[in-house]
Every structure is written in C-alpha cells, then in structure tokens.
Amino acid sequence: MLNLSENKESGVSWLQADWPAPEWVDARVFTRCGGVSQGAWRGLNLGLHVGDQAADVERNRRLMREVLAHNYRLQWLRQVHGTDVVDIDTAADNPPVKEGDAVCIRQPGDGAVIMTADCLPVLFTDQEGTVAAAAHAGWRGLVAGVLENTVAAMQRPPETLLAWLGPAIGPCHFEVGDEVRQAFLGKSPDSESVRHSIAQAFSPLPETGKWLADLYALARSRLQAVGVNEIYGGGLCTYCDDKHFYSFRRESVTGRTASVICIKAR
Incomplete structure (x- = not known):
C-alpha cells in the first residue's frame, strides 16, 4: 500500500521520497489523483505535449504549485530520452523550457x-543538501549514461x-527485445560484478524470445558503478497501478506524472 x-481540498496526492536527505530538500512524486483533466488524461496530467487540453494542464500545474506551497523557480524540460543535464545556475533564461533529460x-x-x-x-541530493538533481531514465537514457x-x-x-528511485514500469511488465539487453551488456563497465548484476536484471521469456527488464536493478547497477551506493526507493510499478500512475505501455495515449525536487530557503 502506498x-x-x-x-x-483538491484531491491532489503525492509520494514523499523516503530517504535520509536534509529536511530542506523537498523531494516527491505526484500521482494522477486530483486535477481537472478528462478522458485519456483523467486526473492530474502535467504534460503539455500529450494531446490534453492546454488549459487543463496549466490548471493542474497550478494545483501542483499550491501543494508545494513555495514559489519555487521550477525548471521543466522538453525530454528527449537523451543524456543532457541542464544546470539551472548556468542555463540561459530563454527558452524557459529547455531540452534535456536531467536538471541540476x-x-x-x-x-x-x-x-x-x-x-x-531518479532524484538526487548530497548528504549536506547543497546540490540536488532530477533525471529522466527510460532504457535509452539509462544505457546512454543519463545517470x-x-x-x-x-x-x-x-x-x-543519495539517490531515490521513483515509480516506473516494473519487471513484471517491461518486455523488451534482445537488442535492449545487448545494448546494456555492451555498455557495461569493465567490472565483472557490475556486468553480472546487469545480466541478472533481464529475465527470459522463452515463448517469445524476449526479456523482462528491471529498470530499478539496471539503475542501481549503473549508479553503484560510479560510486553512488546510498540508493533508496524502487519497486512501484506504474503499469500495475492505474489508480495512481499513468502508463504509456498500458494506455499509449495517457498523461504524465511529475517527480519534483526543490531546495527550500534555510
């Protein structure tokens, strides 16, 4: 149970990151509950790029901001399944929505x-709460090195x-072809233990020749390979839980939930 x-008042709900981050680091993922979107996007759809009414999405974003209760300068992205990281300290103000798949x-x-x-x-902070980041890690971004x-x-x-893994499609439903498995194995670090853990993240489906992939295990392996060992979260399947999460694999035309990390004034 979540x-x-x-x-x-609004019905908007969220999952607070359960990790030992400093109290001034606010990290959470919003569910699809609440909001004003209708039809395929029913609920708190926060994506302007998925066919929903723009006015409804903007209203949903205002509801999200009301929950955050601070006038944060939020950096949204035009995500492209790549590896570029936007550093908000050095990025120009224009365009306001940057292209990339992570923000620092x-x-x-x-x-x-x-x-x-x-x-x-994947949400990040350091133990002292001096820096934070959020990354969008589908399999393409993961294999290419976004984390x-x-x-x-x-x-x-x-x-x-510290890293916190938010809700994603679980290994119970994330079916991929052998080319995805080979891409991860081909990009594996030289460490034999890391290669083994990456191989173990794929379970064969003999009847189809495909594999069930564990995004959580793959992310942990890649993070541990670069020295990040304090990893929390994981295990929530967006495909299984249509009450709280949108799922592209389940519905194709659907909304987007948001994972947000902010640094509060101290």
Whole structure:
C-alpha cells in the first residue's frame, strides 16, 4: 500500500521520497489523483505535449504549485530520452523550457521537474543538501549514461550522494527485445560484478524470445558503478497501478506524472 499524502481540498496526492536527505530538500512524486483533466488524461496530467487540453494542464500545474506551497523557480524540460543535464545556475533564461533529460540545482528556491509515464525518475541530493538533481531514465537514457552524467554534473564526490528511485514500469511488465539487453551488456563497465548484476536484471521469456527488464536493478547497477551506493526507493510499478500512475505501455495515449525536487530557503 502506498504511503501517500493528500491535499483534501483538491484531491491532489503525492509520494514523499523516503530517504535520509536534509529536511530542506523537498523531494516527491505526484500521482494522477486530483486535477481537472478528462478522458485519456483523467486526473492530474502535467504534460503539455500529450494531446490534453492546454488549459487543463496549466490548471493542474497550478494545483501542483499550491501543494508545494513555495514559489519555487521550477525548471521543466522538453525530454528527449537523451543524456543532457541542464544546470539551472548556468542555463540561459530563454527558452524557459529547455531540452534535456536531467536538471541540476544548487540555490534555495530552485526546483527540478521530471515527467514520466513508465520511465524511471531518479532524484538526487548530497548528504549536506547543497546540490540536488532530477533525471529522466527510460532504457535509452539509462544505457546512454543519463545517470552518470547527472552524477558528474552535481560536482560532488559520488560517495556523498543519495539517490531515490521513483515509480516506473516494473519487471513484471517491461518486455523488451534482445537488442535492449545487448545494448546494456555492451555498455557495461569493465567490472565483472557490475556486468553480472546487469545480466541478472533481464529475465527470459522463452515463448517469445524476449526479456523482462528491471529498470530499478539496471539503475542501481549503473549508479553503484560510479560510486553512488546510498540508493533508496524502487519497486512501484506504474503499469500495475492505474489508480495512481499513468502508463504509456498500458494506455499509449495517457498523461504524465511529475517527480519534483526543490531546495527550500534555510
């Protein structure tokens, strides 16, 4: 059962990251509950790019901001399943929505937003809460190095970082072809133990010749390979839970939930 918080007035609910981050680091993922979107996007759809009415999405984003209760400078992205990291301290103000698949923040009042509907959202901070980041990690981004690039952009020793894995499609439903497995094995670090853990993240489906892939295990392996060992979260399947999460694999035309990490003023 999900341990959710809810705004009783709007019905908007969210899952707070369960990790030992400093109290001024606010990390959470919003569910699809509440909101004003209708039809295939029913609920708190936060994606402007999925065919929903723009006015409904903007209203949903205002509801999300009301829950955050601070006037954070939120950085949204045009996500492309790549590996680019937007550093909000150095990025130009225009365009306001940047292209990339991760955001790095350092200043109180800043926030990073990642939208997903099966892909894995990964939130980061250091133990002192001086830097935070959010990464969008579908299998393409994972294999290409979006998590490694995010860790590098944070400019902190990897052993001082915390990572939290938000809801994603689980290994019970994420069916992939052998080319995906071979892509991960081909990009594996030289460490034999890491290669073994990556291989173990794929379970064969003999009747189809395909594989069930564990995004959570793959993310943990890649993070541990670069020295990030404090990894939390994981295990929530977006495909299985249509009440709380959108799933592209389940519905094709659907909304997007948001994972948000912000640094509060101290």
